[in-house]
Amino acid sequence: MSERVAIIRNRSAGRGKSDLVDRVAEKLRRGGQHVRMLETEFAGHAAELSGRIAATREADVIVAAGGDGTIREVAEGAYGHKVPVGVIPAGSANVLARELGYMRGGSISARHIANALLSRDLVDLYPFEIKRGGRIQLGLCWLGVGFDAAVLKNVSPSLKGRIGRASFVPAIIQALFEDSSLPPVHWSGAKEESGDCGWALFANIRRYAGPFTVTRKTDFDQPGLSCLLNTRKGAWARTVDQFAIGFGAYDRRCKAWLLDDQSVVVGGERVPVQVDGDFLGFGESEITPAHRPISFRAYVKGR
Missing domain, CATH: 3.40.50.10330 (Probable inorganic polyphosphate/atp-NAD kinase; domain 1)
Structure with missing residues (x-):
């Protein structure tokens, strides 16, 4: 039919x-x-x-x-x-x-x-909600606060249109040198805990930046996000992070847990934020896992 x-x-x-x-x-x-x-x-x-x-x-x-x-x-x-x-x-x-x-x-x-x-063929994907400035929007893959959002902020749209993913190279280099000057990423709410970190990544899927595995603590067809809070700062720390992601070992470099039925408030006045590869701006975000899925067409045998 x-x-x-x-x-x-x-x-x-x-x-x-x-x-x-x-x-x-x-x-x-x-x-x-x-x-x-x-x-x-x-x-x-x-x-x-x-x-x-x-x-x-x-x-x-x-x-x-x-x-x-x-x-x-x-x-x-x-x-x-x-x-x-x-x-x-x-x-x-x-x-x-x-x-x-x-x-x-x-x-x-x-x-x-x-x-x-x-x-x-259908699969269920459990999204998450992001509340910023009174507006609620949906996320599917990740919320990044700090380094990766700074990279996206630095990407030139015209250069990206001409050379594609290669445009991220100068943006990454600029973000590496700027990382030590970024304010701490403050977070609070989960398990009544709070603290500061150098880079916060809330992952709803396992992959990141293409084919790389950033976490094994969650999957798109399960409710909840993997919270990856990295206390280290500076160009060297972020460089090591990229290698850890490339080798699928980033979970072990972070304070990591599964956020399932609570909310976390993360960010700050001058802290950059991105969702699913789009730069959102600066400021605080409240992130909450959703428990109502979205149905996606998928190649089930290819998973």
Whole structure:
């Protein structure tokens, strides 16, 4: 039986991925699906489009064609409605797409992506809520407070558009040298504890920055986040952190626990914050695991 597929495409995500989106859409049409393509025009537009489509049941599945930030926006709009979300990995790192099996062996194939969407296999992903300045938004992958948010703040959008992931190299170098001057990251609330750290990462999935494993304490289909609080500061500490992430040993460098049914307030006035690879700004954030999942189309055998 054919389905109505709404593809929400962020053309500014990734580099040279527009042809991939078109090829997946064509394969879906050949598979008997009724495909409708919508383009995002500004930040937050994907959430608006997805929310309208999900509320009016204009589609049987809403597909996010972009990076992790685009997927988050589409999922945020669909949250609370019984419309599943699919993925076309058209971003730079495509971390969640890897987690959901859309990139078999780390490669991107239009045929494999279309087959995953056509399979109609579903998995539940438990998101988390972020409260900032009275506004609540959804997160899927991670909330980073400190170093990685500073990296995203430093990334040049024009350079990223030209050279893709390579644009992160100068941004990382700048953040390394600035790390010792960042104010401490204050956190409080979990288990009635509080303290300061140099970098805080709240991970909802295992992967980070592409194929790397940042934690084994949680998974996307389980409620709760892995709280990774690193007390060390400075360029050398952050450099060692990157190696630890690369070797899957970052859990052991941090004060780590599972946040399941409580909230944590983290950050400070001059402390940068990012969610799912998007720089949010500065200030405090309250993070709370959600216990109502979002249904995602996934390549289950690829997990």
